[in-house]
Structures are given as structure tokens and as C-alpha cells.
Amino acid sequence: MTNLPPKHILSKSTFMRGCQCPKSLWLHKYQPELKDEMSEQQASIFGMGTNIGELARDLFPGGVDASPDTAYNYQWSVAKTAEYIEAGHEIIYEAAFQFNGVLAALDILVKRRGRWYGYEVKSSTKVKAAFIQDVALQYYVITNAGLALSDIALIYVNNKYRRKGSLDLEQLFCRQSLLKEAKELQKSIAETAAELTEIVFAAQVPQIATGKHCRIPYACDFYGHCWKDVAEEINEEIEQINKKELNAFVKQLRYPLSFMDFETYMLAVPGYDGHWPYRQVPFQFSVHKQEKKGSDVQHVSFLAETDCDPCPEFVEKLIASLGKAGSILVYNLSFENTRLKELKEDYPKYKKQIEKIQERLVDLMVPFRKKHLYLPSMNGSYSIKAVLPALVPEMNYDGLQIGNGGDASAAFYQLREEKDAVKIAETREALLKYCEMDTMAMVRVLEKMREML
Ligand code: SF4
Numbered sequence: 001m002t003n004l005p006p007k008h009i010l011s012k013s014t015f016m017r018g019c020q021c022p023k024s025l026w027l028h029k030y031q032p033e034l035k036d037e038m039s040e041q042q043a044s045i046f047g048m049g050t051n052i053g054e055l056a057r058d059l060f061p062g063g064v065d066a067s068p069d070t071a072y073n074y075q076w077s078v079a080k081t082a083e084y085i086e087a088g089h090e091i092i093y094e095a096a097f098q099f100n101g102v103l104a105a106l107d108i109l110v111k112r113r114g115r116w117y118g119y120e121v122k123s124s125t126k127v128k129a130a131f132i133q134d135v136a137l138q139y140y141v142i143t144n145a146g147l148a149l150s151d152i153a154l155i156y157v158n159n160k161y162r163r164k165g166s167l168d169l170e171q172l173f174c175r176q177s178l179l180k181e182a183k184e185l186q187k188s189i190a191e192t193a194a195e196l197t198e199i200v201f202a203a204q205v206p207q208i209a210t211g212k213h214c215r216i217p218y219a220c221d222f223y224g225h226c227w228k229d230v231a232e233e234i235n236e237e238i239e240q241i242n243k244k245e246l247n248a249f250v251k252q253l254r255y256p257l258s259f260m261d262f263e264t265y266m267l268a269v270p271g272y273d274g275h276w277p278y279r280q281v282p283f284q285f286s287v288h289k290q291e292k293k294g295s296d297v298q299h300v301s302f303l304a305e306t307d308c309d310p311c312p313e314f315v316e317k318l319i320a321s322l323g324k325a326g327s328i329l330v331y332n333l334s335f336e337n338t339r340l341k342e343l344k345e346d347y348p349k350y351k352k353q354i355e356k357i358q359e360r361l362v363d364l365m366v367p368f369r370k371k372h373l374y375l376p377s378m379n380g381s382y383s384i385k386a387v388l389p390a391l392v393p394e395m396n397y398d399g400l401q402i403g404n405g406g407d408a409s410a411a412f413y414q415l416r417e418e419k420d421a422v423k424i425a426e427t428r429e430a431l432l433k434y435c436e437m438d439t440m441a442m443v444r445v446l447e448k449m450r451e452m453l
Pocket of ligand 1: 021226227
């Protein structure tokens with residue numbers, strides 16, 4: 001292929017990065033090694049589920065793909081797009097354009113009755129401010145590169161969609177034109193592009209203080225680097241034990257106690273009837289039970305099979321495991337309670353039993369969130385992963401093959417594809433151990449709390 005444009009200076013993603021923080025753009029260009037290591041949870045979320053962008057292509061079937069032939073060869077893509085347009089193709093996926101050193105690749109470009117329409121696909125369930133900026137940049141590059149657009153719209157996920165039978169793409173996706181917003185932003189996009197181009201060529205890192213922009217609209221991957229001094233200050237907090245509040249917390253508990261935890265997975269594309277995009281689907285629970293104060297604990301657990309909707313068996317087994325009386329301790333009540341509420345709506349025949357369970361819930365996280373019990377070794381966090389080692393140092397999640405909820409859902413998701421019986425057995429064992437650890441942690445944390453009183 002001939003006539004490749006010169007390598008771009010800004011891509012859409014570096015432009016968006018620079019809009020959030022010029023320092024992040026500069027570091028990304030010159031010191032990428034300072035980025036935070038991607039947590040396993042993030043990595044597993046990235047790797048999980050159907051690619052929404054590819055699925056949305058089926059709304060406009062039969063197109064040609066201008067994706068780069070190798071991961072970074074976007075100039076090839078720009079030339080290929082021009083070739084496809086020239087050849088009369090009317091649906092182009094990953095159509096790439098370049099103007100003034102800025103590169104933009106649009107998910108779907110469509111020609112209807114002689115006019116061009118652009119679509120950008122997001123896996124989000126709403127139109128966020130950052131997307132408007134994103135679409136405005138696409139519009140800026142495409143129109144200045146010489147292609148007039150009659151409209152540019154966002155395609156995103158409709159979280160009101162409830163699956164019934166085979167997947168209905170027209171229902172799964174929403175479309176919203178952002179042409180008016182994109183046009184209004186053209187002047188500021190041109191200015192920002194010029195400013196960010198200067199940043200890219202700057203000899204030194206721009207001086208930018210940390211702030212809310214480090215998390216909004218996206219969590220910056222230089223967070224650890226820029227915030228390390230701030231984190232040290234937080235660690236200097238002092239021990240706090242509010243015995244009156246802790247006593248009141250413990251006194252409300254009724255035996256037999258149940259310590260309960262759910263694991264869920266979440267997919268953009270609902271897999272079963274009645275499910276919706278990004279539903280937290282419960283597939284596992286662990287319950288530790290204690291008949292009376294100081295007595296031994298018994299353990300019950302459930303881990304769904306991977307070939308069917310886990311919800312019906314989950315709810316049935318859960319009800320059977322919890323009995324009819326006593327407090328049910330959870331860590332972060334709103335999570336378990338919301339799952340129960342959803343199950344109640346799905347299975348009206350269990351409505352009464354689920355309501356009784358909801359009435360018995362007590363949130364063990366509250367005394368830690370309110371700092372009625374706080375130790376500096378909790379590092380400013382009230383997550384069970386921080387509270388447990390601070391209170392019960394001999395117990396932690398370190399030795400576990402699955403050590404957090406994100407890994408648990410990724411592991412369960414991957415089990416669906418796994419054929420090797422040994423690996424299946426190992427993963428199921430690791431999942432059971434992890435969830436059991438979560439409820440055992442609650443047992444020990446409550447014990448410790450009582451000792452401190
Ligand atoms: S952590 Fe904050 S200040 Fe540092 S590069 Fe990221 S956004 Fe900028």
C-alpha cells in the first residue's frame with residue numbers, strides 16, 4: 001500500500017489522557033515504566049466477556065474491517081480506510097482518519113443514501129461527559145480529514161434490556177446522536193489538540209498537583225507514582241476504639257449467628273433469560289454458623305455448575321442453609337441485600353422467605369466504616385482484606401490461589417470454557433476456599449471485637 005501518512009502525534013486515547021491530565025500524557029510518552037501494575041482484578045475484568053464493540057458491528061452487518069494489520073500500524077489503517085471509501089464500501093469497521101498529527105479510529109462508519117454516519121461504541125450503560133469529548137474529537141478529525149458526516153452517534157448498552165430467548169441486539173444497544181454537542185466543541189478540541197501537541201514535545205514533565213482528576217473520569221495509571229507521599233501521610237492516623245458503639249453493635253446480635261458471603265460475576269451481555277446487562281449474577285455462597293457464643297462454627301457452601309443459570313439453585317440452597325432464626329452477618333450489607341432483592345423479584349415463590357432473611361441482616365463493616373474500631377495497620381481502609389490482618393495477624397489471604405472477588409468471578413467465568421477435569425477440580429476447590437475464608441474472616445473479626453471489649 002502506498003501513501004501512508006506520517007506517524008501521528010496524538011491518538012484518541014492519548015488525547016483523552018491529556019485532557020484528564022497533561023502530566024499523565026507526558027509520563028505515558030516518556031516514562032511508562034512508572035505506571036501502576038494492573039491489578040489482577042482489573043486484568044480479569046478486561047479479559048472477561050464478549051467484546052461489545054464486535055457485537056455492535058452486527059447492527060450493521062456485512063462491513064469491511066480497517067483494523068490495523070499489526071497492533072500499532074494505524075497509518076496502514078488510515079490508508080486502508082481511504083481505499084475502502086474510494087472503492088465504494090458503505091460499511092467500514094474501525095475506520096481510521098488522521099488530521100494535523102491527530103489520529104482517530106471510529107468503530108463503525110456507514111453510508112446511507114449517499115451520506116456518511118459515524119458510530120462510536122461504548123460498553124457503558126450511560127452517556128458520560130468523557131464520551132462527548134471523545135466523539136467530538138472523532139468528528140473533528142474525520143471532518144477535517146475531508147469526510148462530511150451527517151451524524152455521529154454513540155452506541156451504548158441498554159441496562160433496561162431483559163433477555164428473553166436469543167439475544168436481541170436492537171434492544172441490547174441504545175443509540176444517541178451527539179452531533180450537536182460535537183459541533184459545539186470543535187473550537188475547544190482544536191485548541192486542546194494544539195496544547196497537547198506542545199506537551200508531547202515538552203522537554204520536562206508538566207507540574208500538576210494530585211486531585212480529583214486522578215480518578216475522574218478514569219482511574220489514572222500513574223496514581224501510585226503521584227500519590228505515594230500522600231498515602232504515607234494517611235498512614236500516620238491513630239488507633240481508635242469506641243467501646244460504647246462496639247458494645248451496642250455486639251448487643252444487637254441474636255444467636256444462632258450466620259456469617260454469609262456471596263460471590264458474583266457480571267457480564268455486559270446477559271447470558272440467561274430474565275438477566276440484564278451487567279447484572280451481578282450470584283454463583284457461590286459461604287455460610288458459617290455458630291449456635292451460641294463461643295461455640296464451634298459449622299460451614300455450609302454452594303458453588304454453581306457452569307452450564308446453566310446459577311440463580312435458581314443458589315436461592316434454593318441459600319434459604320435452606322440459613323435456617324429461620326438469628327442474625328446474619330455480612331460485610332457490606334448493600335451488596336448481599338441487593339442480590340437478595342433481585343432474587344426476590346425473579347422468584348416470587350420465595351418472596352416471604354427472602355424478606356425474612358433480609359430482616360435478619362447485620363452489617364459487620366459498619367463499626368469499621370464509622371471508625372468505631374480503627375487501627376493504623378488498616379491503612380485507612382475498612383475492607384475485610386485490610387481489617388482482617390490488622391485484627392487477626394495470623395490470618396490473611398496471601399496463600400490463597402484466589403485472593404479477591406474479581407479473581408473469583410474471573411475464575412468462575414473461565415471454568416465455563418475449561419475442559420481439563422483436573423483444572424476444573426482445582427479451580428472449584430480454590431473458589432470454595434476463598435469464599436470460606438471470607439466468612440471465616442468475619443467469624444474471627446467478631447471474636448476479636450468481643451475480646452477488645
Ligand atoms: S495521578 Fe493525578 S497528577 Fe498524577 S499523572 Fe495521574 S492524573 Fe496526573
